[in-house]
Amino acid sequence: MRRQLWVRLFAVFVLATSNLLAVPARAQDQTADAFIKHLSSEMLNSIKTDPASRVGNVPAIIALVDAKLMPNVNFKRMTSSAAGPTWRQMTPEQQKRLQEEFKILLVRTYAGALSQIDDVTVAVKPLRAAPDDKELVVRTDVKGRGDPIQLDYRLEKTPGEGSSWKIYNLNIMGVWLVETYRSQFAQEINAKGVDGLIAALADRNKSNAKKG
Template sequence: MGVAHAAEESADAFIKRMSTETLDTIKADKALRNGDVSKIIQLVDSKVMPNVNFKRMTALATGPAWRKATPEQQKRLQDEFKLLLVRTYSGALSQVSDQSVVVKPLRPGQDDKNLVVNTEVRGKGDPIQLDYRLEKTPGEGAGWMIFDLNVLGVWLIENYRSQFTKEINAGGIDALINSLAERNKANAQKS
């Protein structure tokens, strides 16, 4: 898809396309369906992460302390948070079998800087609510970028912000970075 086309794509069409491409890739690859974490991480990195404003997501989850962090601390925090989210998302993706994504109609009058697209992942069992908070990015490579997710009624940024605030209050940004790194090491040993 060309850049000009991507810039004109509606937010709901963008989410439908990205979700469908990701699910189709999983369904076609036995290693992905069997929960091969390294392959799932590659898939998330190639299909999902280019569509995520990860700096904004990390800054929002970190709260006011983000602005006080050094550029190096911000980068480390972003890297550890991304790994945590990719591994969390990977666990869900390894459960994919016959699911499909249904995008609900957009609520009218939303702002392009904070637009919510509501979806349901349908398959066996109850549908799973998965909502995306998006912003439209201008300029070269313009298009929609995800900066928050709502899974089963819980917004990711709100959820992590309370955890991150506790860590920062207890020991500062470095304590939060170290805590995330330890959690990522523990998760890597499980997989």
């Protein structure tokens, strides 16, 4: 898949989830499709009202993602899934460092793409789910210029009182984000080991930071 497509669609993902903290408390028990539909509506408002998102101001977007998106994504699960079986062999320090560098990689790689997203709508497809389902997929179509683009969310429901949905994977046109990185991580681990993977991500993040 072309890098440009990944960039644009991840930007849709960030925008679609950037207002999650603004959801009223009573919406915590929303169905998963209603949850995504609400966020998709908020996405359009973000595009229109957030000047930093429109111009792709990287520090502002990173702050936005850290404050509003990441607390509502199971990023530990996302990172461990990308690392595959090797995750269980890592030390706690290695797990922490990998998670930190992976987070920076995703945020910085796609932050500038927010300015590319305009004139789009998100259609949430009908969902068949039981009330007690704890994990499921919500499928959407992103419509703009050209053919609709498939964008699906894999969600889990957090346990306990006031439970809510969290995102832990994203499917763009049939390709899951975590599985894509799993292949890349495996190649790096096989060549240079876990510390080599972390070092490679850190170097890439430093390079991205210099480029702005």
